[in-house]
Amino acid sequence: MTSFDRKLIAPMVLGSILNPINSSMIAVALVPIGVALHAQPAQTAWLVSGLYLATATGxxxxxxxxxxxxPLPLYLAGSALVGVAGVLGLLAPSLGVLVVARVLLGLGTCAGFPAAMYLIRQADDKPRNVLTTLSVSAQTIVVVGPSLGGLLIGVAGWRAIFAVNIPLxxxxxxxxxxxxxxxRPAAPAEHLDYLGIGLFAGMLTALMVFLMSPSLGEMWLLALAAAFGVAFGRRELRAADPFLDLRVFGGNGPLIATYLRALLAQTAAYAYLYGFTQWLEAGRNLSPTHAGLVLLPMSLLAIVVSTFSGRRPGFRAKLLVGAGGQLVVSALMLLLNGSSPLWLPILLSVLCSLPQGLNSLANQNAVYFQADPVRIGASAGLLRTFTYLGAMVSSAxxxxxxADGAGTAGLHGLAVFLIVVASLLLVMVVADRSLTGLGARSAAQPSTTSA
Structure with a gap:
């Protein structure tokens, strides 16, 4: 064990923001990419899902x-892969090659955060502000990502959002x-659960391919996903060193409820980020730069909401306001059309800051209190997995x-879907009595900033 070297903060932060910057910039690039490569939104959605599939598994x-x-070899290899993906995206002749570039980005950006956590864990003196710095930097990048992406596209075209990965x-x-x-690492070498990894990746991939174009003729994909899921569950429960420790679920109903809330909340959050943004460009005819600016109030205010709400104890009230906010925003989306005044989508952006700033923070901190302390690492990892699942469901x-373009009719259909999602989330929060007084028995408080 050694003292923490503050010179490590720069590479730790830079490596950790590679994923959020690539997750958020693509929101304003989907429509220009679709136009340039003659692809429908159902096809460009794989640019989102490809990254999250790779990240959820990797x-x-x-x-x-x-x-x-x-940390060094994995950090360097991941960074190099991000650079390769940037070059591939810059030169990609087709949508398929772009999807491959996004998958490589997903895999390459997996290294930054685990490397940072390793370095913090190895230090005797763990400064309190290091984790907060990582969280704030990630959330700040999510804030400026759409606006930065819009600016890059306005100046140099959509390929610039891939090219920016090269200097990074x-x-x-x-x-x-x-x-x-x-x-050399202090921890002993562990056996990698290659079979579990393969079954997990197969389950997610089969499920996403089905969700992208659901039909009776494609039901075999759903059956394949279920078969992979059953085999994965049996494998992980029996493995001595599983890929994902499903035993964190054992008898812990409140923790399972938190994972499901995270999935629902992130489904709505990412659908707004990607779907609403595409409509702003294709349905409301805004430029990528202006669409990014419309999203800016949501992201800036979400940081303010997270900061102030994180200082107050309690979970249930935050989640009630967050779920209710998502329901209101989803309902107001039904009022939008191609001639809507600009203040209306800006109002939605402002209102969306409440669920964006409350739900992730509350669910993240709930896991801190609900999980078995012995398995807190595995529990936190599963929360991130459910977050990625929500992103993939929203993309699907x-x-x-x-499917026929990001027009107003499609937006209204998406809004109805999100009303159902937000309603389920609200019912879950109301029914979960375990949230009342959660955390009161512990004097230690988790970080008040959400990544």
Whole structure:
């Protein structure tokens, strides 16, 4: 164990923001990419799902590899892969190649956060502001991502959002090589559950392919996903060192409820980020730059909401306001059309800051109190997995409702879907009595900032 070297903060932060910046910038690029490559929203949705499929599967794997080999080789390899993906996206001749670039981005951006956590864990003196710095930097990037993406597209075209990864990757490699810890990992080598990884990836991929174009003729994909899921569950419950420790669910109903709330909340959040943004460009005829600016109030106010609400104890009231806010925003989306005054989508952006700022924070901190302390790491990892699942469901829903283009009819269909999602979330919060007084028995409080 060593003292924490503050020179590590720069590569830690830079590596950790690679995923959120690529997640958020793409929101304003889907329509221009579709126009340039003659692709419908159902096809460009794979640019979102591809990254999250790769990240949902790759993050736990890379975390295990960091424990085994230390942060430096994984950080450098991930950064290099991000650079390769940037070059591939810059030169991609087709949508299929772009999807491959996004998958590579998903895999490459898996290394930054686990490497940062490893470095913090190895230090004797863990400064309190380091984790907060990582969280704030990630959320700030989510805030400026759509606006930055819109600016880049306005100046240099949509390929610029891929090209920006090249200098970022070079900076990561240089900083990582010069400053990251190079000592051998203290933890003993662990066996990687390759079978579990394969079954998990197969389950998610089959499910997403079905959701992208659901029909009776494609039901075999749903059956395949179910078969992979059953085999995955049996494998993980029997494995001594599972890929995903499903035993964190054992008898813990409140924790399961939190995971499901996270899935529903993130389904709505990402559908708004990707679906509503596409409608602003294709249905309301805004430029990518202006669409990014419309989203800016939501993201800025969400940080304010997270900061102030995080200082207050309690979970139930926050989640009630968050779920209610999503329901109101979803209902107001039904009022939008191609000639709506600009103040109306801006109003929706402002209102959406409540669920964006409350739901993720409350669910993240609920896991802190609900999980078995011995399995807090696995529990936190599963929360992120459910977050990615919500992102993938939202991407599939956007592809379905925008199958014929991101017009007003598709937006209204998406709004009805989101009303159902928000209603389910609200019912779950109202019915979950375990939220009352949660955390009161512990004097320790989790971070008040959500990534």
């Amino acid at each position: 993050q736990p794997v890379v975390g295990r590899l960091v424990d085994r080999y230390g 990757a070079v900076a990561c490699v240089i900083l990582g090589w010069r400053r990251l810890l190079r000592s 829903a956007t592809g379905i409702f925008f």
